[in-house]
Amino acid sequence: MAEKVSRKPFVREMTSEWIFRHPRYLRYMVREFSCLFIGAYTLLMVWGLKQLADGPQAWTGFLEALRSPASIVFHVLALGFALYHSVTWFNLTPKALPVQLGEEFVAGGVIAGAHYAAWALVSLAILLAAGAF
Amino acid sequence: MARSNKPLVWGPFAAGGTLTAFLTPVLILLTLLAGLGHVPEALTYEALRAIAGHWLGKLALVGVVFLSLWSAAHRLRITLYDIGVRADTAVATAVYSTAGLASIAAAAILFRL
Numbered sequence: 058m059a060e061k062v063s064r065k066p067f068v069r070e071m072t073s074e075w076i077f078r079h080p081r082y083l084r085y086m087v088r089e090f091s092c093l094f095i096g097a098y099t100l101l102m103v104w105g106l107k108q109l110a111d112g113p114q115a116w117t118g119f120l121e122a123l124r125s126p127a128s129i130v131f132h133v134l135a136l137g138f139a140l141y142h143s144v145t146w147f148n149l150t151p152k153a154l155p156v157q158l159g160e161e162f163v164a165g166g167v168i169a170g171a172h173y174a175a176w177a178l179v180s181l182a183i184l185l186a187a188g189a190f
Numbered sequence: 191m192a193r194s195n196k197p198l199v200w201g202p203f204a205a206g207g208t209l210t211a212f213l214t215p216v217l218i219l220l221t222l223l224a225g226l227g228h229v230p231e232a233l234t235y236e237a238l239r240a241i242a243g244h245w246l247g248k249l250a251l252v253g254v255v256f257l258s259l260w261s262a263a264h265r266l267r268i269t270l271y272d273i274g275v276r277a278d279t280a281v282a283t284a285v286y287s288t289a290g291l292a293s294i295a296a297a298a299i300l301f302r303l
Contacts, residue, residue, distance in 0.1 A: 188231025
């Protein structure tokens, strides 16, 4: 059947080589790979919740595990990627949520700026509420 | 992917992307502080137990876990396609079910608190 057809369909080879062709592509990939760190961190949260449910001793063990060098390295990397995700996400908000007032569209900088301000407030409020200071 | 699935997959992705943009850095900062030996008040056993024991806390935690995992899963699926992994159905099944199962696990853990 298919083997007897003489035509030879062109199957385009797809590789990941394109990522390195332009810095813009590399930045795009860095943004996309932030999902691995955000996903892994969330799974760490779920594990933490399990340790919390298991009692004070298990929770102390979890806090102990957070102090390991591997955990610190992971946290620093994850923080970098998470911040990159936030910045790229908020920079896209003028495109995703354009606001029209009368005839004019609100300037993109204002929309992104409002998100940055809200982000700073939310972060500060959580740090204060959590007693981080 | 069937076209009719798209909003269902994409909706939680956009919600999760926004939520993680606002929340994930500060959450990481809190556990990083704990790791550096400066445990924030909210991460002590009694305080966190009280937060996770309240229905509002449970709801918030499950919501954060599900939306964060779903948006990460969706982005991972698209990224794998971009770098040449063409087994989209298998990838989609794996990433979405991981996100779903971990969220159910979180809900079950919080339910018994």
